[in-house]
Amino acid sequence: MHQLTISELTSRIVRRDVSAREAIQACLDRIQRVDGQIHAFLSCDPADALAQADAVDRALAAGDGAARQLLGVPVAIKDVIAVKGHRLSCGSKILGNFISPYNATVIEKLKSAGAIVFGRLNMDEFAMGSSTENSAFGATRNPWDTTRIPGGSSGGSAASVAAGECIASLGSDTGGSIRQPAALCGVVGLKPTYGRVSRYGLVAFASSLDQIGPFARSVRDAALMLEVLGGVDSRDSTSVPRPVPHYSTGLTGDIKGLKIGLAKEYMIGGLDPEVKQTVDAAVRQLESLGAEILDVSLPHTDYAVATYYIIATAEASANLARFDGVRYGRRVDGGDPIEMYGRTRGAGFGPEVKRRIILGTYVLSSGYHDAFYLRAQKVRTLIRNDFLKAFETVDAIVTPTTPTAAFKIGEKSDDPLQMYLSDIFTISCNLAGICGISIPCGFTGNASPRLPIGLQLLGKPFGEEAILKIAHAYEQSTGWHDQTPPLGN
Amino acid sequence: MAAAEIDVKYVAHLARLTLSAEEEQKLSSQLGNILDYIEKLKEADVAGVEPTAHAFPLVNVTRPDETRPSMAGEEALRNAPATAGGLFIVPKIVE
Numbered sequence: 001m002h003q004l005t006i007s008e009l010t011s012r013i014v015r016r017d018v019s020a021r022e023a024i025q026a027c028l029d030r031i032q033r034v035d036g037q038i039h040a041f042l043s044c045d046p047a048d049a050l051a052q053a054d055a056v057d058r059a060l061a062a063g064d065g066a067a068r069q070l071l072g073v074p075v076a077i078k079d080v081i082a083v084k085g086h087r088l089s090c091g092s093k094i095l096g097n098f099i100s101p102y103n104a105t106v107i108e109k110l111k112s113a114g115a116i117v118f119g120r121l122n123m124d125e126f127a128m129g130s131s132t133e134n135s136a137f138g139a140t141r142n143p144w145d146t147t148r149i150p151g152g153s154s155g156g157s158a159a160s161v162a163a164g165e166c167i168a169s170l171g172s173d174t175g176g177s178i179r180q181p182a183a184l185c186g187v188v189g190l191k192p193t194y195g196r197v198s199r200y201g202l203v204a205f206a207s208s209l210d211q212i213g214p215f216a217r218s219v220r221d222a223a224l225m226l227e228v229l230g231g232v233d234s235r236d237s238t239s240v241p242r243p244v245p246h247y248s249t250g251l252t253g254d255i256k257g258l259k260i261g262l263a264k265e266y267m268i269g270g271l272d273p274e275v276k277q278t279v280d281a282a283v284r285q286l287e288s289l290g291a292e293i294l295d296v297s298l299p300h301t302d303y304a305v306a307t308y309y310i311i312a313t314a315e316a317s318a319n320l321a322r323f324d325g326v327r328y329g330r331r332v333d334g335g336d337p338i339e340m341y342g343r344t345r346g347a348g349f350g351p352e353v354k355r356r357i358i359l360g361t362y363v364l365s366s367g368y369h370d371a372f373y374l375r376a377q378k379v380r381t382l383i384r385n386d387f388l389k390a391f392e393t394v395d396a397i398v399t400p401t402t403p404t405a406a407f408k409i410g411e412k413s414d415d416p417l418q419m420y421l422s423d424i425f426t427i428s429c430n431l432a433g434i435c436g437i438s439i440p441c442g443f444t445g446n447a448s449p450r451l452p453i454g455l456q457l458l459g460k461p462f463g464e465e466a467i468l469k470i471a472h473a474y475e476q477s478t479g480w481h482d483q484t485p486p487l488g489n
Numbered sequence: 490m491a492a493a494e495i496d497v498k499y500v501a502h503l504a505r506l507t508l509s510a511e512e513e514q515k516l517s518s519q520l521g522n523i524l525d526y527i528e529k530l531k532e533a534d535v536a537g538v539e540p541t542a543h544a545f546p547l548v549n550v551t552r553p554d555e556t557r558p559s560m561a562g563e564e565a566l567r568n569a570p571a572t573a574g575g576l577f578i579v580p581k582i583v584e
Contacts, residue, residue, distance in 0.1 A: 339507075342501075
């Protein structure tokens with residue numbers, strides 16, 4: 001049961017072939033069996049999850065709620081999104097025993113759609129990282145090879161779906177934190193357009209880049225999730241007042257005549273030959289499905305990582321100023337407030353967060369602001385314009401999601417710059433404010449165990465319909481998404 | 490603006506972040522590498538380019554100025570390290 005898709009599960013629950021309780025119990029049992037090997041979950045409250053499922057079952061028995069889109073679907077949550085009454089730590093020690101006093105908008109939406117919202121999924125501290133090794137509570141491991149990283153920062157969200165511990169999950173994506181782990185764990189991960197999904201209740205990392213999005217086992221499931229998650233919210237003034245399309249009905253499998261761009265700047269040195277071969281094969285498959293493949297150019301791609309690490313760290317240094325030991329979380333006492341702030345933050349934040357706060361503070365500091373921050377904002381304009389120009393001729397752009405398959409735990413943890421460069425294909429999407437999806441497109445052949453490889457489709461602002469349609473057609477014609485990791489039972 | 494010039498101790502003070510001597514040293518060399526990499530932005534021709542602060546700027550998002558229910562005081566204080574009389578307690582600021 002834990003390997004079902006959303007539509008398979010909801011139709012069985014509606015028919016009352018299975019109960020919502022049985023569905024969540026199957027996930028809880030699976031967590032019990034396999035999470036010791038991968039550590040995707042930081043915590044889980046089975047009693048609360050079962051109570052939500054019982055409420056769904058009681059409503060169904062009374063003839064209510066059968067039309068809800070996510071009826072009885074177990075959805076697990078990245079530890080950066082507030083669920084009322086539950087712990088929230090952002091993978092950090094600084095929040096101590098923080099309990100969320102309210103629900104994020106996406107949580108309210110999931111619950112009204114009938115989902116069973118459960119669990120706190122591991123992540124890089126404050127979503128800063130690409131491997132989930134920066135969690136203060138220990139790394140998550142890749143279900144395909146537990147000596148390797150699952151990607152990050154939403155490593156727990158990707159690994160839990162891959163391992164069958166939940167049917168879908170939520171993550172957040174600031175520079176690739178949904179798409180990169182989805183690629184490395186062999187699942188579907190969708191970063192919606194900036195403004196598509198409310199950020200209310202998401203702990204802010206870089207406010208002009210952050211978006212919440214779903215992880216799922218199929219493109220249709222990701223589309224169903226976005227139908228529920230999307231929409232304007234009066235509590236997030238950056239959410240955009242546009243209607244949410246019925247994404248799942250657009251998944252016809254027919255992509256004849258759609259134009260897909262291939263950016264030469266993404267086929268660079270550093271791209272693993274096996275990843276390149278696999279992505280080349282995926283492009284040929286898209287062509288055989290009737291899509292027209294066109295060359296496009298994104299000439300400012302080479303500046304994306306540098307631009308990102310200025311803008312994201314600058315915004316983070318401001319956003320993380322709130323963790324000062326006054327209103328919530330841990331406090332380390334000092335003789336005066338300044339000393340208390342410094343000691344609290346010095347003891348509470350981990351090394352990567354400190355590194356980014358220092359870098360972000362530096363690029364905003366007097367004398368350096370124009371040279372770094374303002375210049376980065378201008379280059380951001382150039383990067384965005386590259387995409388808008390390309391999208392004048394194509395409906396989507398296809399790229400590898402990552403330059404390599406999952407790397408070994410510890411391989412890059414001492415070299416922050418190498419770690420940053422692993423996000424090279426995903427970062428531009430956030431800077432440009434467009435949407436992107438990663439879907440499984442094959443496996444490495446040489447390594448044993450084999451490792452998943454991800455294909456990224458980038459779409460226009462609010463162009464989720466096109467990338468979902470293309471991703472779905474590809475997925476259904478190849479079946480890579482049906483593969484499951486050889487995780488011991 | 491060479492990378493070596495970053496004064497980690499000073500910037501850490503601006504960020505209200507107490508670092509150990511080892512942390513300062515390690516950060517200094519790591520940030521040096523990162524700043525060297527970031528230097529490449531100087532090659533970009535940004536003459537006449539407007540900065541982007543936001544990919545999808547919405548302006549003047551307003552709502553009616555009406556009283557609405559909000560979080561109860563005790564809820565807002567529940568996660569605080571120290572409170573008294575419905576207030577946050579902090580170290581003494583003025584003599």
